[in-house]
Amino acid sequence: MIKDEIIGYLKQLIKENVPIEVFVPDNEKFGHYSTNVAFQLSKTLKKSPLETANSINEELKIKNAVPTGRQAELFEKTEVASPGFINFWLKPEVFQKETGEILKQKEKYGSHTAAGKESKKINLEFISANPTGELTIGNGRGAFLGDALANILELVGHKITKEYYINDARASNQIKKLGETALGKGETYKTLYLEQKVKGIKKELEGKSEGEAGYLLAQEVIKDTKNFIEKELKIKFDVWFSEEQLYQTSEIEELKKQLEKKGLVYEKEGALWFKSTEFGDTEDRVLIRSTGEPTYFITDLTYQLDKFVDKKFSQAIDIWGADHHGYESRLRGGLKALGILKNDDDFKIIITQMVRLIKDGKEVRMSKRAGDYFTLKELIEEIGLDAARFFFLMYSPDTHMDFDLGLAKEKSVKNPVYYVQYAAVRCQSIINKLQTTNYKPQTANFNLLDTQEDLNLMRMLARFPEEIMKAAVNYSPQIIVRYSMDLAREFNNFYEKEKVSVEDEKLASARLALIQATLTVFKNIFTILGISLPEKM
């Protein structure tokens, strides 16, 4: 990454141990890249940030004057700006060379090898919806987030296992309630969707207990869900983990003993409680009910423990809906008590906030139980997978999203996803049209590309690996979505002002190669986000 090269040079100059940050400033009058390191240094040096920045810049200038230094190949100009920023302008060759890298690395461009740093083995669990109905729009948010995040983390060199936890235990209350619904003895989950599923397995249900009936019905729902996730959402899970299977082992029992041994449990009113208040929870929680049945808590704790102990993941990432947030301190406390977590990040929980669905100016209440909810399936039928993915991914999970159905549908042409796709399709279309001419992009001389628009586009392309890294470190796919919009804008600007088919064939070849590089980055972005590249628009 270009950014890292700059950091490398600064490290040679700065002996003090301070973090060196280099970033792309918002305003281009502050340079291609910029650093605030003088502010950090001024404290230890007891000089003003401006003085500090000036002395660093003087050293940079001296080194830059030596024609053999690599540094001299990097900086065109460095400048100090009040109150203490150092701004860098890089030579065109830096970006011209980087554009060549894109064409060389192709679909690998943007990825990082985890050499030097430890490549983590990460378990990423998401969706994990209860098998009591179809996936909701809220599930969709977690689904797309998890899928894109997996792609991003893989690009920076981690090994990701995508996992779906199925809450299908016969002994659980939820499955029993589902069974009641299946047998017509209760209406907890009564929906049209389930009624149809029940019809399909009427014979098998006869004479079954509630737990068994619920389990059977759950299997039908899961079959559907799995199919929907793979075929419609285009998400591929590595592991589908069944809660019921956990009940078949002795692991829950063993965990109970382990906690007892550590003195972290006590009995009260016939139930076994975990002292979760010792780990930051607001109250203690039941592990084993007075009926002798384990709660979801101990089952889940067993499951999470299994990720670290048996399967040897170095990090587990869970994506939850907002309604589960209260559960975090309990579960985290349990894992801490067992000595599993070295630091908080080992078990990373990402909470996605609610999606409010607005229809005709009014909020559509979504409840599985009420049965009048708008499903993810319906949403995708209405606005398409690309738009759905893009729209959900462009916002931070912390945002309480308002999703206006009418708007999404009616204005779908103006949805930002089309803006980005349009730019990519334009690239493709230019390539299709011109690649049959005498232009030879494979022998492109990028040094010929030196107009403002050429350079702006190349600079934007060169940021891609840096954006991937930023997105990975912050677990934030929305960074890539925002970047894709910036790139589309930069490309459209380029398109307005520069042409590929110019008289000078060498220049034309270079331009065509630049278009190819742009398309490559677009394709890589689309792969991360899971959206398609239309052939025509």
Next chain:
RNA sequence: GCCCCUGUAGCUCAAUGGACAGAGCAGCGCUCUUCUAAGGCGUUGAUAUGGGUUCGAUUCCUAUCGGGGGCACCA
């Protein structure tokens, strides 16, 4: 009452503690004999409120006032 998010432009959302707070949509005015006008250019417009920490606060702390969600021997 306690806990988790959250309050930025007319609307939906951005901004690892950085410089003049950015986009899209909506509005207004330009722009297609040229590789896709689903494009480009210009323009109007915002950090809920009061303290604090800092060279620097939309960001961190605190109080107040709003909004969403959660507080089960459900999962």
